[in-house]
Amino acid sequence: MQTVLVTGGTGYIGSHTSVELIESGYKVVIADNLSNSQIEVLDGIKEITGVRPDFEKFDLCEREKVFSLFKKYRIDAIIHFAALKAVGESVEKPLEYYYNNIVTLINLLQAMKKYNTSSFVFSSSCTVYGQPDQLPVNENAPVKKAMSPYGNTKQIAEEIIQDTIHVTPLMKAISLRYFNPIGAHKSAEIGELPLGIPQNLVPFVTQTVAGIRNKLSVFGNDYNTPDGTPIRDYIYVCDLAKAHVVAVKRMLNNENKQNFEVFNLGTGNGISVLEIIKTFENATGKKINYEIVGRREGDIEKVWADTSFANKELGWKSDTPLDETLKSAWEWEKRIRNIK
Numbered sequence: 001m002q003t004v005l006v007t008g009g010t011g012y013i014g015s016h017t018s019v020e021l022i023e024s025g026y027k028v029v030i031a032d033n034l035s036n037s038q039i040e041v042l043d044g045i046k047e048i049t050g051v052r053p054d055f056e057k058f059d060l061c062e063r064e065k066v067f068s069l070f071k072k073y074r075i076d077a078i079i080h081f082a083a084l085k086a087v088g089e090s091v092e093k094p095l096e097y098y099y100n101n102i103v104t105l106i107n108l109l110q111a112m113k114k115y116n117t118s119s120f121v122f123s124s125s126c127t128v129y130g131q132p133d134q135l136p137v138n139e140n141a142p143v144k145k146a147m148s149p150y151g152n153t154k155q156i157a158e159e160i161i162q163d164t165i166h167v168t169p170l171m172k173a174i175s176l177r178y179f180n181p182i183g184a185h186k187s188a189e190i191g192e193l194p195l196g197i198p199q200n201l202v203p204f205v206t207q208t209v210a211g212i213r214n215k216l217s218v219f220g221n222d223y224n225t226p227d228g229t230p231i232r233d234y235i236y237v238c239d240l241a242k243a244h245v246v247a248v249k250r251m252l253n254n255e256n257k258q259n260f261e262v263f264n265l266g267t268g269n270g271i272s273v274l275e276i277i278k279t280f281e282n283a284t285g286k287k288i289n290y291e292i293v294g295r296r297e298g299d300i301e302k303v304w305a306d307t308s309f310a311n312k313e314l315g316w317k318s319d320t321p322l323d324e325t326l327k328s329a330w331e332w333e334k335r336i337r338n339i340k
């Protein structure tokens with residue numbers, strides 16, 4: 001059995017990916033300091049898969065602990081999710097973001113080198129494209145100046161990985177640029193657990209319908225889009241998770257074409273905020289209390305993925321319909337709030 005180290009594996013995307021890895025026959029070791037997730041997530045993973053992944057609680061900024069982990073387990077591949085990810089907070093606390101997101105990465109790459117682990121999957125983001133000049137955006141589009149320290153950590157990380165691989169022939173990496181991951185596992189055993197007031201659209205929607213938030217603010221309807229609200233590419237988190245398993249397999253089976261590869265993970269469909277609201281209401285039968293307010297600083301107008309490279313090279317496609325995805329988000333919210 002091959003072993004995959006999943007950093008940030010009790011987090012939102014990491015937990016869904018751990019499920020897919022276990023279901024595909026991998027042994028999963030999770031390393032997470034629980035700074036943005038809860039230990040009970042492991043129960044959810046066990047409930048779905050029948051397997052409780054090995055769990056190591058520590059801060060991946062601690063180099064010696066990272067090295068000890070590699071001494072303890074024979075790790076075949078790493079999927080590196082662990083990061084701080086709140087865009088607004090990163091503007092307030094740049095040094096925390098640069099330190100956490102870059103030091104964790106460097107420690108892992110150093111440990112990989114020392115312990116001869118070949119394969120690394122990195123959680124990147126469509127944020128590296130900024131507002132693209134052409135839509136849909138493909139992987140060859142230029143990386144634009146980052147709008148936040150968070151976004152900059154993703155750009156810098158991709159460069160650090162490339163530079164390292166360039167001089168380390170035994171190492172290879174795949175950077176996956178996620179568009180907007182949403183939804184929860186269909187069992188409602190795991191899902192997104194934002195701490196405090198959600199910054200992202202879908203958790204804000206589900207919390208509003210659950211009565212935790214009074215009203216959803218729609219940030220602007222004066223954009224150059226068909227209904228005036230911004231457009232994004234919302235991808236079901238389980239579809240996204242499956243792409244990580246494909247990426248790991250690709251490298252472990254030596255099917256990668258280059259030692260550093262980049263793939264967009266999206267659906268290829270651009271959806272507006274008002275379309276999310278309408279689709280959610282139709283899928284769940286619930287009304288969303290919302291009002292149009294001013295634009296949110298730093299928001300881009302529209303972005304959606306050209307997924308043809310990932311579809312062709314990875315043989316992977318996100319095909320879960322949006323209404324099912326939004327329904328899964330609501331089922332999860334109901335589950336954690338005990339709503340019947």
Ligand code: NAD
Binds near residue numbers: 009123
């Ligand atoms: P998340 O916060 O739910 O999960 C990240 C996990 O990493 C958390 O469990 C947290 O406790 C852990 N962590 C953070 N710093 C750590 C450290 N120093 N040591 C150990 N553990 C640490 O976030 P997510 O939404 O699952 O995102 C996973 C990755 O995907 C992140 O790298 C994020 O930047 C990236 N990403 C997320 C989105 C999104 O919209 N959710 C979009 C694009 C990219």
Ligand code: WQD
Binds near residue numbers: 126181201
């Ligand atoms: C989506 C749309 C908002 C909340 C962020 C990061 C990005 C990536 C994913 C990590 C936008 C609108 C939102 C609300 C609203 N993360 N909205 N009311 O901004 O596309 O991307 O998360 O890499 O880097 O920037 O996602 O979910 O915050 O917003 O109207 O209360 O919903 O204006 O158009 P975003 P989001």
